[in-house]
Amino acid sequence: MRFSKLTSALSMSATDVLSTFTARSNAFSIDPSEWAFLNATLGGRLMQAIPVAQPCFSQGGGSNQTAFSDLQTHNEDHIFRSNHFGAYENTNWETCQSTGDECLLDWTDPTNPTAFATPQKCLLGNIPSYYIDISGPNDVKAAFNFANQTGIRLSIKNTGLWDGNFGSLVRLLHAQLTLNETFIPDGCSASESGMTAITIGAGQQFRTIYNFAKSNNITVVGGADPAVGASGGWVMGGGHSALSVTMGLGVDRVLEFKIVTPDGQYRTANRCQNQDLFFALRGGGGGTFGVVLESTHMASPRVTIQAVLGQYTNTRENSVQLMKALAGNAVQLATDGWGGYITPPAGAAFWANPVLNATEAKHSASGMVDAFASVNGTTTFFTLDSFSDFYDMFIDQQPDPVGRPQVIGTRLIPSDKFDDDILIEAIISGMLDSDFSQITAVTPFSFKKFNGNDTSINPAWRTAIWQGARCLRVAVQTVLSYAWNFNSTLEDRVGSYNKVTQGMSIIRERTLDAAVYFNEADVYEPDYINAFWGEDNYKKLLAIKQK
Known part of the structure; x- marks a missing residue:
């Protein structure tokens, strides 16, 4: 589950590592006539960006009571923030963190006037100065041409969870959602048997996609955040899901990309053409190799989901005992196909299994039941008609914290490390000492990789079980996180x-x-090449980037 969406931070890390672009100027150094010409070329779709909180400030161009009230009500709403160009899910990415220039509310109380009343000013911070609402490949070509002529730095905002660049030109993307029951990748033999696939335009979010999947009686493997776009950094960074344990990551299931590369060419990348680009897009990082306008993914038949909800009273003693017990069962649960989320701050955990029946699920999860019983907790089993039902019932009811600054770090925990008591103690203590923490069982541990389907993610994903985070996250993934507020000092x-x-x-x-899932990584990850991709994949990605 994506918490303090380091998507921007991690997109920034991956892009900075592999990018060949160098910013030679910013938006304020470009003559207004040049902006006017670009706007005319785009049919009037060049927009000036403003911070989402600007209407709250009397100094800085704001003071719009209706918009102010709307933001106060929806400040922690994922979809609301993703629909505003001047907002990111975690507000540290709206801020110029080195200077403190920002336009932020008090996230603990958005009505607190200390944050927005005079003498507070609304400053642009890290929000890009202008953006283009893309309608097709010609708009992207125009943006690349403008960047080449002016030296303006470009960044791509798919649904805009994290990344921003002050003074840059950003492309905001939206598009279609279609189902094809006989899909054959472009350029492949027409004699091949087609497969059921879903084509997802850039900007389409998982909440909409899951509803579409349910109405069409299919299963789409996707992320936890309802505002995440399936064709952006999620899939190009790996793309984990509660279903990934048995059904694979996003990079395992994507069949084709339509992309405009920096030379202005509109290309198709799949296993039959532009194979090197296809390899790079499946793990090399969002916004790194061009602007993806759509992606096509495998759509599986609807699957019945066996689900388990565990609940307990969240004390430190209980959490330590419970997580030790769950760690002892982690390998067996992953082997049996369970994927899910353990969130100590909520005193809850839930898992999904698409391969077992109800009787098998109860037998398989007996260790989980015992773990919760040991802390006087409860476990409840459910049989659900679809993954969409599981998402609505569990994942969407426990959203990640947004509308606040937050720093995250994660690590994928290999299956052969769960007998390392020092490691398990470090994971547990680190998580319980952070502002927010979660363990996500979202790795493809029991997924049988398709022959010839090489991806550019770190191969260590395949042998991990937990992702843990601080935020902090464990894969298992461990997640750890820390937050601050509008008036925190630079030192804080x-x-x-x-x-x-x-x-x-x-x-x-x-x-x-x-491995580390770089969409949710510590931005100061010391050995990022090996952690994000592995040395061999990094060399291949760098060579492709330099073409």
Whole structure:
């Protein structure tokens, strides 16, 4: 589950590592006549960006009571924030963090006037100055041409969870959602047997996609955040899901990309053409190789989901005991196909299994039941008609915290490390000492990879079970996170980043060959090449990027 959406931070990390672009100017150094010409070329779709909180400030161009009230009500709503160009899910990415320029409310109380009343000013911070609402490949070509002529730095905002660049030109994308029951990738033999597939335009979000899947009696493997776009950084960074344990990651299931590369060419990338680009797009990072306008993914038949909800009273003692017990069952649960989320701050955990029947599920999850019983907790079993039902009943009812600054760090925990008591202790203590934490069982541990379907994600994904995070996250993935507020000092903000990096240090030392999901990584990950991709994949990606 994606928490303090480091998508921008991680997109930034991946892009900075592989990018060949160099910003030679910013939006304010470009003559207004040049902007006017670009706007005319685009049919009037060049927009000036403003921070989402600007209407709350009397100084900085705001003071719109209706918009102010709307933001106060929906400040922590994923979809609301993703629909505003001047907003990111975690507000540290709206801020110029080195100077403190920002336009933020008090996330603990959005009505607190101390944050927005005079003498507070609304400053642009890290929000791009202009953006283009893309309607097709010609708009992207115009953006690349403008960037080449002016030196303006470009960044891509699919649904806009994290990334921003002050003074840059950003392309905002929206598009279609279609089902094809006999899909054959472009350029492949027409004699091939087609497969059921869903084509997803950039900007389409998982909440809409899951509803579409349910109405068409199919299963789409996708993320936890309702506002995440399926054709953006999610799939190009790997793309995990509660179904990934048995059905694979997003990179395993994507069949084709339509992309405009920086040379202005509109290309199709799949296993039959532009294979090197297809490899790069399946794990190389969002916004790194061009602007993806759509992607096509395998659509499986609707599957019945066996689900388990575990609940307990969240005390430190209970959480320590419970997580130790669950760690002892982690390998067996992953082997049997369980994927899910353990969230100590909520005193809850839930899992989904698409391969077992109800009787098998209860037998398989007996260790889980015992773990919750040991802390006087409860477990409840459900049989659900579809993954969409599981999403609505569980995942969507426990959304990640948004509308606040937050720093995250994660690590994928290999299956052969669950007998390392020092590691397990470090994961648990790190999580319980952070502002928010979660373990996500979202790795493709029991997925049988398709022959010839090589991806550019770190191969260590295949042998991990937990992802843990601080935020902090474990894959298992561990997730750790720390937050601050609008009036925090620079020292406090730097301290939050340091806490995450330091909090992950023992976990890194005990899992030297492990992977990191760079969409949810510590932005100061010390060995990012090996952690994000692995040395061999990185060399291939760099060579493709330099073409």
